Amino acid sequence: MKTELNYINFLYQTHSKKEVTISLSYQLFGQDLFSAPIILINHALTGNSNVAGEKGWWKQLVGENQIIDTNTYTVLCFNIIGNGYDDFLIDEYEDFTCEDIANIFLKGLTILNIKSLYALIGGSLGGGIAWEMIAKNPTLTKVFIPIACDFKTHDWLHAQCLVQKFLLNQNDEPLQKARIHAMLCYRTPDSLNVRFQNRYNEEKQCLESEDWLVYHGNALHQRYHLEAYKLMNHLLMNINTDEKMIKKIEAQIHLISVDSDLFFPAYEIRMCYEMLKRERRDVFYHEIKSIHGHDAFLMEYKQLNTIIKNIL
Ligand SMILES: CC(=O)SCCNC(=O)CCNC(=O)[C@H](O)C(C)(C)COP(=O)(O)OP(=O)(O)OC[C@H]1O[C@@H](n2cnc3c(N)ncnc32)[C@H](O)[C@@H]1OP(=O)(O)O
Ligand SMILES: N[C@@H](CCO)C(=O)O
Numbered sequence: 001m002k003t004e005l006n007y008i009n010f011l012y013q014t015h016s017k018k019e020v021t022i023s024l025s026y027q028l029f030g031q032d033l034f035s036a037p038i039i040l041i042n043h044a045l046t047g048n049s050n051v052a053g054e055k056g057w058w059k060q061l062v063g064e065n066q067i068i069d070t071n072t073y074t075v076l077c078f079n080i081i082g083n084g085y086d087d088f089l090i091d092e093y094e095d096f097t098c099e100d101i102a103n104i105f106l107k108g109l110t111i112l113n114i115k116s117l118y119a120l121i122g123g124s125l126g127g128g129i130a131w132e133m134i135a136k137n138p139t140l141t142k143v144f145i146p147i148a149c150d151f152k153t154h155d156w157l158h159a160q161c162l163v164q165k166f167l168l169n170q171n172d173e174p175l176q177k178a179r180i181h182a183m184l185c186y187r188t189p190d191s192l193n194v195r196f197q198n199r200y201n202e203e204k205q206c207l208e209s210e211d212w213l214v215y216h217g218n219a220l221h222q223r224y225h226l227e228a229y230k231l232m233n234h235l236l237m238n239i240n241t242d243e244k245m246i247k248k249i250e251a252q253i254h255l256i257s258v259d260s261d262l263f264f265p266a267y268e269i270r271m272c273y274e275m276l277k278r279e280r281r282d283v284f285y286h287e288i289k290s291i292h293g294h295d296a297f298l299m300e301y302k303q304l305n306t307i308i309k310n311i312l
Pocket of ligand 1: 043044046047048057108114210212213215295299
């Protein structure tokens with residue numbers, strides 16, 4: 001399996017009219033390019049191009065003999081520029097929109113000479129970027145699987161990202177505090193209450209739920225850059241795919257929601273399904289049942305794997 005980082009360099013003008021030199025990094029897994037069907041996976045908020053293998057963030061889904069089987073497919077994953085995984089960070093993060101990232105990924109595909117994909121899959125923010133990509137190129141892929149995301153950011157998600165922005169722009173442990181707030185949006189009251197049952201950690205003199213939140217704040221602080229988190233939050237806050245264009249998408253579309261997702265509520269994704277269904281036949285809706293909320297797409301692998309196995 002190939003896991004080294006590769007780079008594509010080009011000039012790009014952002015929607016805000018800034019000329020930037022882009023060094024788009026990516027990883028390939030599985031079969032050699034052009035020898036097998038290509039699946040592009042767009043990573044989620046704090047993910048990266050390392051989707052499979054020992055440290056792969058989606059190794060429960062992608063890899064040898066996994067549902068997205070690298071014995072069968074070429075799996076390609078770009079890093080959202082500025083995510084820091086390739087040591088590249090962006091200070092002026094508000095120069096970029098989700099549409100820019102979609103343009104940059106599409107340009108990357110063109111430079112790699114990839115004219116079409118077998119499947120385009122994205123989770124959360126990665127799914128939002130995938131929506132923007134496919135709206136710009138409706139014939140890009142045969143199968144489109146956006147997971148726990150929608151083609152636009154709705155008000156409640158925008159509001160939570162605004163709180164994230166406030167936390168990220170203050171000086172007292174900005175990344176840790178923002179992550180703690182975000183964890184509450186990725187989960188649900190039931191997820192925490194059922195799991196922790198008000199248990200108290202005598203040694204640490206706090207509730208176990210508090211210790212868990214603090215752990216996740218510190219864990220992200222150790223593995224992630226503040227600048228990258230500001231950018232990802234800004235992108236999540238501004239998914240805004242042109243609704244007229246999504247009706248032109250030619251792919252078979254499989255929308256996957258989580259019934260308890262607070263970020264991208266299942267009813268919003270069902271509304272998108274119903275809108276698309278009025279125009280066409282090959283659109284399908286799947287729902288993960290979980291008490292865990294948005295992060296269920298990183299936890300409920302039995303369900304996710306069954307859904308994706310039946311699609312591919
Ligand atoms: C696309 C992407 O999301 S990128 C990468 C995947 N995402 C992340 O890593 C984001 C951060 N991680 C998470 O949100 C979660 O770990 C998930 C969604 C991957 C899994 O959630 P859960 O099943 O609830 O796992 P949980 O948060 O309890 O534990 C994860 C790890 O933290 C550790 N941990 C959790 N709470 C504590 C604590 N209070 N003290 C010490 N360690 C802790 C666990 O031991 C576990 O370690 P392990 O991975 O070495 O086994
Ligand atoms: N919890 C995941 C998904 C958020 O959408 C992450 O940190 O990337």
